[in-house]
Amino acid sequence: MQGTWMLQQWLVGGVGLRLRVYDRIICFVNCHFAAHLEAVNRRNADFDHIYRTMTFSRSSNLFYNAAAGASSNQMNRGANGEKVPDEGRPDLGEADLLIFCGDFNYRLFGISYDDARDLVFSKKL
Numbered sequence: 001m002q003g004t005w006m007l008q009q010w011l012v013g014g015v016g017l018r019l020r021v022y023d024r025i026i027c028f029v030n031c032h033f034a035a036h037l038e039a040v041n042r043r044n045a046d047f048d049h050i051y052r053t054m055t056f057s058r059s060s061n062l063f064y065n066a067a068a069g070a071s072s073n074q075m076n077r078g079a080n081g082e083k084v085p086d087e088g089r090p091d092l093g094e095a096d097l098l099i100f101c102g103d104f105n106y107r108l109f110g111i112s113y114d115d116a117r118d119l120v121f122s123k124k125l
Contacts, residue, residue: 013046014102018056018090027095029054031102043105055089 014031031050033043092098108116 014050024096026097035105055091
């Protein structure tokens with residue numbers, strides 16, 4: 001499936017877009033992570049897995065690449081679902097700017113909205 005990627009075990013996942021803007025690479029990754037307080041470790045593992053394994057295809061059409069500068073992600077999987085090595089394929093770590101967005105399902109407990117906002121603005125969070 002090109003353009004989307006699912007962590008089949010948990011039915012969550014992410015989709016990525018890689019853009020070349022002049023001489024910079026920008027990647028956007030939209031994710032949906034597992035919900036509920038007890039799933040924090042799973043959310044962290046999902047993020048780590050997506051960051052480490054998401055790669056992007058290289059189009060064979062050089063004119064299109066130069067004009068549009070975009071490619072979608074594609075995960076290559078072997079017969080048992082394991083990731084097939086992607087030597088030479090661009091990954092998230094190569095981006096000049098990487099933006100993760102989506103429904104991460106993290107929650108703040110035991111702190112009020114005002115207290116959390118104050119911590120963020122004081123840069124202590």
